[in-house]
Amino acid sequence: MKKFLTFVLAIVISFVPGIIGGFFSPMSPGANEWYNGLAQSVWTPNGWVFMVAWLILYTLLGISLFLVMNNTKTRQNKSKAYVLFAAQMGLNALWSYLFFGLHFVGGALLTLVALIAVSIWMLVAFKSISRAASYLVWPYIAWLLFALYLNGTILLLN
Numbered sequence: 001m002k003k004f005l006t007f008v009l010a011i012v013i014s015f016v017p018g019i020i021g022g023f024f025s026p027m028s029p030g031a032n033e034w035y036n037g038l039a040q041s042v043w044t045p046n047g048w049v050f051m052v053a054w055l056i057l058y059t060l061l062g063i064s065l066f067l068v069m070n071n072t073k074t075r076q077n078k079s080k081a082y083v084l085f086a087a088q089m090g091l092n093a094l095w096s097y098l099f100f101g102l103h104f105v106g107g108a109l110l111t112l113v114a115l116i117a118v119s120i121w122m123l124v125a126f127k128s129i130s131r132a133a134s135y136l137v138w139p140y141i142a143w144l145l146f147a148l149y150l151n152g153t154i155l156l157l158n
Contacts, residue, residue: 007066014062017089018054021096034103039157041150057143060136061085067133068126076129084122091115105155112151116144 045053068081091114099108119141127134 003070006069007063010066010069011059011062013089014058014065017092017096018058020093021100024096024100035100038154041153041157044150044153053143057140060139064126064130064133064136067130067136071130071133074129078129081122081125081129084118084125088115088118088122091118099151105151105158109148109151109155112144112148116141116148119144 065085068078068085091111095108095111095115098104098111119137123134123137123141126137
């Protein structure tokens with residue numbers, strides 16, 4: 001029962017940036033008009049693709065966090081991994097606020113660069129605790145790199 005509750009906690013924690021970001025997403029009033037009015041990359045997916053991708057990515061991050069939390073075989077200190085996980089969550093939420101909330105596209109781009117760096121650092125910290133946990137972070141980093149391209153394109157075109 002304890003493992004199940006830890007799993008649920010890890011999943012819920014991983015969705016916090018998405019919940020915060022939801023207040024500023026294109027689905028919220030006002031943000032949609034601004035976002036749809038921007039010149040965007042031809043590679044920008046439909047809105048539903050973003051929702052599905054983030055659902056999958058936050059779930060993978062939650063499972064990854066659970067694997068780190070649940071690993072009792074390692075003597076590694078998990079504090080660094082937890083701090084990095086929290087940092088990437090904070091940067092993830094901050095990006096949504098900067099981009100969709102304040103329409104500060106350049107600041108969001110810089111935040112995204114920091115988010116990618118912290119996420120890679122987190123992946124390395126997770127790898128020393130659970131190799132499987134680190135593998136689950138790779139799709140997130142790949143998506144962040146795609147988001148960097150999309151954000152950069154919007155900055156250049158607008």
